[in-house]
Amino acid sequence: MVKNTGRPGYLQIADDLRAQIRGGSLAPGTPLPSTAQLAEQYDASLSVVKMAVGILRNEGLVIGQQGKGVFVREAEEPPPARDDEVAELRAAVQDLSVRLAKVEEQLATSTTRRSGRSSR
């Protein structure tokens, strides 16, 4: 609900969601409520919710899938998180992974000559 403490709203929401994930209230694999729902739930604007989710996404706690939702990531292993450098590398690998998957799919669809649907 974003109390009026000194802590900014987007951090409060991020904290709350993080706690729910760590506490098991939001199990791995399950989707978070949509941005709009969270905004209403916390009585915040869409922007701050997006920022909060962005933080968790950056932390690797959740994975956003465009068009579907934001899902709690499976397998959370905290051990070597000593360095933020490791966290950074993890984020980089995650990023590369997503991009690679995209490229691979693009290659697959173009080579199998599947009739593509034209968006928009």
Place this chain on the structure above:
Amino acid sequence: MVKNTGRPGYLQIADDLRAQIRGGSLAPGTPLPSTAQLAEQYDASLSVVKMAVGILRNEGLVIGQQGKGVFVREAEEPPPARDDEVAELRAAVQDLSVRLAKVEEQLATSTTRRSGRSSR
């Protein structure tokens, strides 16, 4: 200048600043250029610069002081024992990143899939 690779601008700027910090181009204790200056330098909007700086702030690489500026955090980083491994991973990620970016660009430019989607 925020190239047109798949990577969003705020991450590109964050990466660049992070590299400058780690590379020593931005020494500990020195201030980053102001938000406005960075925005002009990268030819980006103030918003994306603020997002980029926010990431670094979140990572603990820099410390923002309201009214003064954003300063590179004093070293104080206990060099991880397995420096070699981290360095190696970093190099690998860097290499993959470059190669992936190349492939992505190739796909983006060469495959204007039939059935439209001509934009870009």
Place this chain on the structure above:
DNA sequence: CAAGCCAACTAGGTTAACTATGTTGGTGAA
């Protein structure tokens, strides 16, 4: 000269609007 005010900077937070892109389900036509 010294105190205090003020204007101009700074970072930080919030909101709204727009675009792009992906997913999904329903509808209607062949």
Place this chain on the structure above:
DNA sequence: TTCACCAACATAGTTAACCTAGTTGGCTTG
């Protein structure tokens, strides 16, 4: 039934605008 299209909804990225608040230096005033 099956396919094509479309509307609705989702995340993601970007931009612009406005506000708060801290810092600094110059200027005015006592």
